[in-house]
Amino acid sequence: MKKNKKQGAASLWQYYAMLVPGVILTFIFSYIPLYGIIIAFEKYNVGMGFSSPWAGLENFRYLFSQPTFTRTIWNTLFIAVWKLALGVIVPVTVAVLLNEMISDRLKRIYQTLIYIPNFLSWVIMAGVLMDILGSDGAINGILNALGLQSVNFLGSAKVFPWTMIFSDVWKGFGYGTVVYLAALTGIDVSLYESAKLDGATRWQQIKSITIPLLMPTIILMTVLSLGNVLNAGFDQIYNLYSPAVWETGDVIDTYVYRLGIQQAQYSVGAAVGLFKSVVSAILVVTSYVLADKLAGYRIL
């Protein structure tokens, strides 16, 4: 491209002028907070801000001596890993099955229905879940009608993590299904036709055509979600948990919020945040490298 020659280098400054507002706002709201992480190594003092007295690793030492904090790491990993795993398996299964459907119209209607919940906020979803999962809610009504015992979905520490996992998969599987379906529409129909001529059953077609051709997308989506291993879903859990389920349901983000913002222990809160950011950044970079290597995906 020789556009600069044609256009004249004299107007090049205008491109940089366009970038100025974005650069300034990004600098203020992304880079200054990044510098602000320094308070994780300080004893935060409101008057002195980000240049408070130095405390070294004191905040981290305090943090890791708290059983309530180490507990949140395991809770986070448990909930997040299950969400990641089911968040791949369920949409792939549904997409493959939807792809097997003959009626295109029905397929479109189904697609429309399954990803409505994806666009609603967790506040709305939490309200809906509290209503249907409560002791007098619709789900327990159905369980009782079937002669089963009521389940305390939101108040029992044993059940709570599973409620989080399944309701998150339920809210989000439509998104993944649409991604996989988009990938499936790219598959050459003649592959299926020749398989049929060879007498392949539907199951054999799925196993040896659909799944292998879907593999790059599956790898890509899995790898890209790895950065979320420490994100168990703040919006969801904060709106549905209660002290009764902290033992299994308190995750890193809800802990940071209670400690850092509600109790104003800014330095300790920032220390947790830093711990999480470092682990997530390593995972994100690793997963982007993996996505490039395994599936040839590049973001830029």
Place this chain on the structure above:
Amino acid sequence: MEKKKYSVFDIILAIGLGILCVTCVLPFVHLLAVSFSSSSAVAAGKVGFIPVEFTAASYEYVISGGRFLRAMAISVERVILGTSLNIVLMVLTAYPLAKADLPGRGFLSGFFVVTMLISGGMIPTYLLVSGLGLKDTIWSLILPGALPVYNMIILMNFIRGLPHELEEAAWVDGASPFQTLIHVILPLLGPSLATVGLFSIVGHWNDWFAGMIYMSEPLNYPLQTYLQTLLVDFEQLLQSDSSANIMEILSKMNARTGRAAQLFLGALPIMCVYPFLQRYFTKGLTLGSVKG
């Protein structure tokens, strides 16, 4: 397409998937039914998917109270201001970065991409926004996310895919980069701007957390933050309400029907833009990926 025969497998598949898909909307139908039912019918567990003892008392309460409408107005203001700012900044940033031969482009892209990988986290951001004196203003909800980097990259990839001839023709006519952007590029951005614009609208409308930490006065909560408080304290709010006709309304509604009505109204705008979202969603996905 040839006509195909339906086998037993096809029918089981269609029914099975149908049940799965219906579970995605049934809870909302139930919510709607609860919101239009009388409190006694709801308490007796008689409400399924059709309102029982139909009444609009819950909606009357919501509209007459004023809190809901005020919160909604704040959310609308936020969506309009926030989305406009998002779009202006995304276009202004994406266009220069789409120029492969712009000196310093690599560094500048890196500057933005890094912010997707690492962030200061909740606490330093909160302290910064407070320190800038933005707390209790609408700007605390808008400025921290003014440039959504991921969506900007989607837009940038789209601009890169546009034919270069149009731009070059404008340059021959002596158009400056700003003029080219406004008169040549912007009119071509329709579908991709719709995609990222809708993402912005949904993001601003659905966000409740910023409102909760930056607004110290509950009267200034945007809608989703206000709804969040209802999940916890609506019973108390109802009991402490002392408006004139409250007794009459409360004979027909309770916390559960009132909450259902407000949740439904909070979800309604998303349902209204949903058909557009759906149309552009897949497009946005393919735009964002596999561009070298």
